[in-house]
Amino acid sequence: MPQLNPNPWFFIMLISWITYSMIIQPKLLSFISPNHPSNLIQENPTTTPWTWPWT
Template sequence: MPQLMPEPWFMTFIITWTILLTVVPMQIMALTFPYEPILQTEQDSSTQTWNWQWL
């Protein structure tokens, strides 16, 4: 029964999980937060009133 012999597949399993747990989260975090957040006070928050012509 080859499932009981860990030599052929165990190192592949360990290397695969090591790559997944170290490289992939760094790439995901680089894509998730590409820009610094803009503060609300830096934006122009003035709104213009709408002139209702028919009233």
């Protein structure tokens, strides 16, 4: 069964993961996110209960 032979496929998988880990991932991680999380305390909005017409 040829699909059980790991000889060519393991090498392809290994090279692709090395390429991803060494080249693509650092380039993606170098981008600066424009939306930094803020440390402000968020206030809970004050809501009024809904008055149902049938009650």
